[in-house]
Amino acid sequence: MADKNIQLISTISEDNKLTIALQNIDMPKPGADEVVIRIEAAPLNPSDLAVMFSAADMTTAKQSGTEQHPVITADVPAKAMSAVKTRVGKAVSVGNEGAGTVIAAGTSAGAQALLGKTVAVIGGGTYRQYLCAKVQSCLALKDGTTAKQGASSFVNPLTALAMVETMRAEGHKAIIHAAAASNLGQMLNRICIADGIDLINIVRKSEQETLLRDMGAKYVVNSSKESFLADLTAAIIETGATIAFDPIGGGQLTSDILNCMETAASRNMKEHSVYGSDTFKQVYIYGALNRGPITLHRNFGFAWGVNGFLLFNALSKLGTKTVMAMRKRVADEITTTFASHYTHEVSLAEVLHLKSLAAYSKQATGEKYLITPQR
């Protein structure tokens, strides 16, 4: 067993500075119901960037240190400090998920059963070489699945499945998804095709439209087109979609979606009502790709909801039985339905190279970075 361990940490200091660096840490020893995983692959998700960059203004980012031990520093605007005061002075581990090989296991039967297996893991700072994790945070991958294939087994797959299960639980019959060409969006598209659910994909570029259509998507509307609102309304009329998931938030897409749903719902109303249609319209905002204000131009009556959507909250609403079935499906279909596609692989040190940082922090659709901490 190796005796060196490295993790990536993000620290905000009292003097308004963010520092991201590598840190030498001890090799962990597993407790009874824990395992030690040699992390071989971990994705850079938007939620990881939010932890890593926090409130810093990354246009001020500078690289120092050495090639092997680079250090990124950036300024945190003074007015943003109060919002992050609980993390000031703390070295925060980064990385929500990843996968690797279990190289040590605690004494419990559950832990021992994982020894030598390739597992995916959720939570606790996966941007490191060796991670100690609870058995229940691990998902044993099927024989033949590689760590790279399993690196994104939780965040995107469970989020996509949680959207479908939330649609079912709340009585809707079709889904609208924004920023739909993302890895998550492609997954949702595959799930909906497999399960026979109508999915309206909203994208903003014609190449994303093509990508999704080539993957079998039936409804793709392009928000950059002049006909966008008419196209979206037509798709809603055809599918009956009354629930949407939007990772953007800022701007007026949520508003547009609600207004198109209302146009569709009210088109056959015989009596005019100042309260709008009775059809309940729901948008869940699950990200903040646009951090600007959410602007709602309210021509959608009174039967509507806009809610934040967070995976862990959604899972606890759906309940253990549904969640266990979701996890099993992910393990079974990780190389098909839930396959992730990475465009770049970087070492832990390369995460802190200004050049790659500038690239992955764009969060461009179709670009996705994978960290391989053993390089």
Add this chain to the structure above:
Amino acid sequence: MADKNIQLISTISEDNKLTIALQNIDMPKPGADEVVIRIEAAPLNPSDLAVMFSAADMTTAKQSGTEQHPVITADVPAKAMSAVKTRVGKAVSVGNEGAGTVIAAGTSAGAQALLGKTVAVIGGGTYRQYLCAKVQSCLALKDGTTAKQGASSFVNPLTALAMVETMRAEGHKAIIHAAAASNLGQMLNRICIADGIDLINIVRKSEQETLLRDMGAKYVVNSSKESFLADLTAAIIETGATIAFDPIGGGQLTSDILNCMETAASRNMKEHSVYGSDTFKQVYIYGALNRGPITLHRNFGFAWGVNGFLLFNALSKLGTKTVMAMRKRVADEITTTFASHYTHEVSLAEVLHLKSLAAYSKQATGEKYLITPQR
């Protein structure tokens, strides 16, 4: 029995004109489970103005006709016509509620039991002299209650009670109310005092602050003060309020409320989370006093909901048993907890005098108009 009947109607014509006028109609004959009510008092609620004015630009309003049969006309902007197309060419009755004496009754026991009684009534165009209504739309007032006292037995009382019951049903423990000096707000204040519920009243003028404090309100915050956000946050910390009701909608008050709730919820968090606190924060928007966009500046994490709130939808969620108890409470306490205060009384014709129209359409807090159709 009188043989003349008059109602107030609102009509939008193909050529983008709104006309509000009085119309002679037949005296109604009650069906088996119906009664005919001589309407003696009916309030002018914001929801009635929405039906009466619809999409018209009331700054263009003109009065014609005679003193006794005035006619109001106004322009409907061309771009607003499609939103109201289902009412074009139809004479729409106005008036959501009112009260009066039952002067004729159908054959059912329920109808006969109301004969001669003073009742409040919901729905169906109460801005008329004689209204035929279903027994279940009537609330028999207690002996000694006048029609004027009972005129507002439904919209405000049930809305205020529905807020409290929604708070209970959804597991919150204190309420925030915006535009809190309104008739509805004063009612909610009385209910919350009676039921021992902490209520944070948001107002925008110091005289409204005084008014509510004189009525026993413990928490009143003034949104015009520089200290508003700090004051609101302090009140939330003290009460634990996580649900708010806002009749304004447009602007950023909803956003401010959510952000203050989040500040209160996260103040004791030991670990920083990019997703914000776990405390679920809810704002219900139940009006459109500001028709501009709702702007949400999202510093309130992911555990939040903003929903439209409409009395009838809320009642159907709460269920029949709760609603029956609410109606009984209204009848029992209509001269105390649910008392409405009117500053002006107008006849049906006077509703169509430009001078009164200009006054009641302001919807100024503290000003409230009552129609007395028998004058």
